Amino acid sequence: MALICFAIKQNNRGVFGMPDKIFIIVSLILIFLVIRIKNIGVAFRSINTLIHELSHAFMALLTGGHVSEIKLNDNASGSCTTKSKGKFKVFLVSSAGYIFSALFSYLLFYSLGKSWNYYFFYFFLGISIIALIFWIRNLYGILWTLTFASINIALILIPNSINNFSNHILMVFGFIIAIDNFLATLWLCYISITQSKKAGDAANIAKTTKIPAIFWALIFLSISILIGYKSYIIFLPLFR
Numbered sequence: 001m002a003l004i005c006f007a008i009k010q011n012n013r014g015v016f017g018m019p020d021k022i023f024i025i026v027s028l029i030l031i032f033l034v035i036r037i038k039n040i041g042v043a044f045r046s047i048n049t050l051i052h053e054l055s056h057a058f059m060a061l062l063t064g065g066h067v068s069e070i071k072l073n074d075n076a077s078g079s080c081t082t083k084s085k086g087k088f089k090v091f092l093v094s095s096a097g098y099i100f101s102a103l104f105s106y107l108l109f110y111s112l113g114k115s116w117n118y119y120f121f122y123f124f125l126g127i128s129i130i131a132l133i134f135w136i137r138n139l140y141g142i143l144w145t146l147t148f149a150s151i152n153i154a155l156i157l158i159p160n161s162i163n164n165f166s167n168h169i170l171m172v173f174g175f176i177i178a179i180d181n182f183l184a185t186l187w188l189c190y191i192s193i194t195q196s197k198k199a200g201d202a203a204n205i206a207k208t209t210k211i212p213a214i215f216w217a218l219i220f221l222s223i224s225i226l227i228g229y230k231s232y233i234i235f236l237p238l239f240r
Contacts, residue, residue, distance in 0.1 A: 018113050019168050021239050031175050045076035046144050047173060048101055048180040054127055055100035056080035056093055057135060063089040070131060072141035076180075080135075087208045094204040098188075098220040101181040102227040108174035109231045118162040120170055125152040178228060185221040192217040 019027075035041040049072050057067045057080050065084035072078050080097075084090050111117035128149035136145055155162055155169065192199040192214040196206070202213035202220070209216075 018238060019171050023168060024171070024235060024238060027172055027175060031172070031179055035176070035180060042074060042076045043144065044176050045180045046072055046078075047148070048177045048184070049073075049076055049078040050127070050131065050145065050148070051104055051177060052097040052101045052181070052184075053078045053080040054131060055096040055104075056082060057131075059096035059100075060084055060089075060093045063092055065089060065093060067135055069137060070135040070141065071138045072136065072144055073138070074140040078141075090208050091205055094201045094208070095216075097201055098181060098185055099223055101177055102224045105174045105178035105181065106227045106231050106234075108170050108177070109234045112167045112171055112234070117170055118166045120173075121152045121155050121162060121166070125149055125156065128152070174231075178224075178231060182221075182224045182228060185217065185224045189214065189217040189221055 031044070035045050053070045053072070057070060060067050060080075060082035063084060065082050068081040068083070070078070070080045082093055084093050108120065111120065128145050132142065132145050132149070136142055188199060188202055192202050192212070196213045197203055199206070199213040199217060202216040205211075205216045206213040
């Protein structure tokens with residue numbers, strides 16, 4: 001965190017501008033390192049877990065289904081128990097997690113420098129409250145989501161915190177989601193080959209479509225890579 005603070009101070013565009021290349025590089029290095037630390041890494045990776053599981057939940061609701069429960073586990077895994085009628089609706093719900101996590105990270109990167117990006121902190125607060133009220137019941141999930149909601153409340157209420165640091169914070173959130181989603185799709189490909197029945201969303205889709213889980217795992221990985229490339233293009237001007 002000290003290195004990130006240093007990078008912010010060195011931002012030659014000023015705190016109200018876009019993060020500079022020093023901040024970007026330092027953030028990427030720290031995120032790659034931190035998410036590998038057993039307990040601390042889980043706390044950061046749970047941001048992506050929340051987005052992933054809520055993507056399943058909201059897709060289920062949009063397609064006329066029902067959401068019973070969401071679990072955020074203390075190993076950064078998660079689950080969303082839903083009921084949907086029809087194979088196509090099940091397919092949409094099962095596909096939503098990895099795809100929307102990747103797209104959401106891109107949206108965070110796209111918002112950098114935009115006057116409206118501070119609304120994301122209200123969005124994070126809103127989805128945290130909704131998840132706590134309706135779906136999250138396990139202890140770690142409750143404690144983590146309460147903490148995440150509190151952080152966003154603080155960012156909203158502390159004077160000038162959003163104006164000064166919104167681009168930097170949202171970029172870090174975007175990196176965490178994008179990196180964790182990419183690594184998760186890589187792991188999904190491995191599990192789809194070695195233990196296909198335990199391949200989570202890919203296994204669920206495989207049951208519905210009768211197409212092997214590895215095919216869907218590779219689709220998710222390809223989407224993650226494509227979105228990653230599109231995100232890379234957004235950052236290119238910052239390195240000129």
